Structure formats: C-alpha cells, structure tokens
Amino acid sequence: xxxxxxxxxxxxxxxxxxxxNCTYTDSSSTYLYWYKQEPGAGLQLLTYIFSNMDMxxxxxxxxxxxxxxxxxxxxxxxxxxGDSAIYFCAEKAGGGADGLTFGKGTHLIIQx
Amino acid sequence: xxxxxQSPRYKITEKSQAVAFWCDPISGHATLYxxxxxxxxxxxxxxxxxxxxxxxxxxxxxxxxxxxxxxxVDSTLKIQPAExxxxxxxxxxxxxxxxxxxxxxxxxxxxxx
Numbered sequence: 014x015x016x017x018x019x020x021x022x023x024x025x026x027x028x029x030x031x032x033x034n035c036t037y038t039d040s041s042s043t044y045l046y047w048y049k050q051e052p053g054a055g056l057q058l059l060t061y062i063f064s065n066m067d068m069x070x071x072x073x074x075x076x077x078x079x080x081x082x083x084x085x086x087x088x089x090x091x092x093x094x095g096d097s098a099i100y101f102c103a104e105k106a107g108g109g110a111d112g113l114t115f116g117k118g119t120h121l122i123i124q125x
Numbered sequence: 126x127x128x129x130x131q132s133p134r135y136k137i138t139e140k141s142q143a144v145a146f147w148c149d150p151i152s153g154h155a156t157l158y159x160x161x162x163x164x165x166x167x168x169x170x171x172x173x174x175x176x177x178x179x180x181x182x183x184x185x186x187x188x189x190x191x192x193x194x195x196x197x198v199d200s201t202l203k204i205q206p207a208e209x210x211x212x213x214x215x216x217x218x219x220x221x222x223x224x225x226x227x228x229x230x231x232x233x234x235x236x237x238x
Contacts (some may be wrong), residue, residue, distance in 0.1 A: 061226070106237065110181070111220075113170070115168050
C-alpha cells in the first residue's frame with residue numbers, strides 16, 4: 014500500500030537553511046506536494062513537483078526529487094521565525110486516484 | 126481571495142450524539158474532498174465528490190458517517206452516533222477539476238466526550 018514517511022522534528026537556527034526529507038513507497042506517484050500547517054489552521058500548499066522532474070525552485074523553496082530512491086526533500090533558504098509550522102509531504106498516486114496520501118508531518122522549530 | 130469555508134470551527138459533543146459539518150468550496154470548483162486529521166497524524170481522505178456524485182468513499186466508515194453534496198456546490202459531513210475515536214480535525218478541500226491542486230479550508234475541530 015501507499016506510505017509516506019517523514020521525520021517528526023527538525024530544529025534550525027534562524028537564517029540557516031532547513032531541509033525536510035520525505036520518503037514514499039508508491040512508484041506510480043504522479044505529483045508530490047509540500048503543505049504547511051500552522052497551529053489550528055488548515056493546510057497551505059507551498060509547492061509541488063511532477064514525477065518526471067528532479068528539481069523545482071520557487072523563491073526560498075527548493076524541491077528535490079530522487080525518483081529512483083523515492084525520496085523528496087524541501088529546502089527552505091534563510092529560515093525565518095514565520096516558517097515555524099508543521100510541514101507535510103503528500104503524494105498523488107497514479108491510476109486515476111485523486112486523494113492525497115500524507116506523511117505525519119515534520120515540526121520545524123526555529124531557534125533564535 | 127477565494128477560500129474554502131467550513132463551519133463550525135469547533136464542535137464539542139458527547140458520544141452517541143449526532144454531529145454535522147458544513148463546507149463551501151471555492152466558487153466553480155467541481156471536486157470536493159473531506160479529510161480527517163487525527164492529532165499528530167497527516168490528513169486521510171474520507172470521501173471525494175465530483176459535482177454531486179461520490180467518486181471515492183472507500184475510506185468512509187459508512188456505518189456512522191455520511192456525506193452529501195446535493196446540488197454539487199456545498200457539502201455536509203455527518204457522524205451518527207459519534208464515538209470517542211472520532212475526535213479529530215475534519216478538513217474540506219476543493220479543486221477546479223479532478224487531479225488539480227487542492228485548496229484546504231481551516232477545518233472543524235471535533236471533540237467527543
């Protein structure tokens with residue numbers, strides 16, 4: 014079955030880069046997503062990557078995809094206190110399924 | 126800016142009671158999703174609608190949960206009777222069409238006592 018794994022916590026200093034990692038098992042995944050969730054709020058789509066790409070950059074965000082190893086990462090450059098949140102990796106399987114399969118989320122903690 | 130609306134934001138109920146949640150998707154979005162997010166977990170899909178039709182309800186506990194989208198616009202998710210294990214955040218999302226980017230609402234946090 015589908016499974017998405019993430020580390021539960023990541024602590025970084027303000028101004029450093031944060032790298033959040035994710036592994037998935039479904040080789041038919043078509044799109045992979047990164048969502049941000051602040052306390053008590055819904056999910057905000059940060060970025061996504063199509064499975065035939067290996068990198069996507071959007072301002073401070075860089076997504077790297079290693080399809081062979083089924084590994085996805087999100088790099089946040091110049092991490093700020095406002096980046097403190099839970100970051101979810103999600104995959105959209107192939108075969109016509111539309112629902113997303115999410116990891117458990119990585120809590121990003123910013124040290125001053 | 127168009128957003129997915131959900132109400133109520135918070136709901137406290139006793140077990141065996143009935144509860145209902147409402148979602149209004151972004152205008153023009155044909156596809157609507159209900160997800161359940163248990164504390165400390167990622168969201169899990171409960172049901173997906175395309176217009177007024179159910180596309181996927183394979184993960185919906187149909188003995189107690191029901192969902193409808195009668196006119197293909199807003200949607201209601203109902204639980205009857207509620208159980209302690211139903212305590213969670215219930216998230217609604219919508220997309221313009223199947224396979225498109227999903228936009229999430231703020232969620233309804235349900236506590237069952």
